[in-house]
Amino acid sequence: MEKTEATFNEIPQALDSILVRMEKLEGMISDIHSIHKRQTEAATPPPDLHVPMNIDDMVTFSRMKKSTVYYHIDNNGLPCVKVGKNLTFFKDEVVVWLESYRKGIPFEKMNDEIMASHRRKPNKSRLSI
Numbered sequence: 001m002e003k004t005e006a007t008f009n010e011i012p013q014a015l016d017s018i019l020v021r022m023e024k025l026e027g028m029i030s031d032i033h034s035i036h037k038r039q040t041e042a043a044t045p046p047p048d049l050h051v052p053m054n055i056d057d058m059v060t061f062s063r064m065k066k067s068t069v070y071y072h073i074d075n076n077g078l079p080c081v082k083v084g085k086n087l088t089f090f091k092d093e094v095v096v097w098l099e100s101y102r103k104g105i106p107f108e109k110m111n112d113e114i115m116a117s118h119r120r121k122p123n124k125s126r127l128s129i
Contacts, residue, residue, distance in 0.1 A: 049091050049092040049095065050090055050091065050092050051090065051091045051092075052088050052089070052090055052091075053088070053089045053090070053091060053094075054086065054087070054088065054089075055069065055087050055089075057089075058087075058089045058094065061091065061094065062094065062098070073087070077097075077111050078094070078097060079093040079094065079097055079111065079114055079115075093114050096113075096114055097111075097114075
């Protein structure tokens with residue numbers, strides 16, 4: 001940029017030139033801001049819903065009594081894994097199971113889809129039925 005002295009008559013043109021340059025800078029800043037915002041949104045990983053929960057976490061999450069949770073395990077096929085004496089629930093499976101009642105989808109079909117998506121050893125106590 002060359003530095004020139006402006007006379008009083010040239011001030012409106014100089015001011016106009018400054019305003020045009022400022023508008024260009026504002027446009028570039030907003031473009032950089034939107035690119036940065038998109039990159040940070042893309043970099044944020046989605047929350048992992050395949051989180052294991054114990055029975056107490058399940059009671060808190062589902063807002064059901066513990067006896068109701070046990071009832072649904074025995075009678076309605078609430079998806080869980082029993083390792084020794086401990087029951088483990090996966091949050092995403094529980095959400096799908098709860099939504100199956102809301103939508104009126106047959107639970108057997110939904111349960112088959114859930115079980116097909118995860119590899120597990122069969123529950124020995126359920127095999128004897």
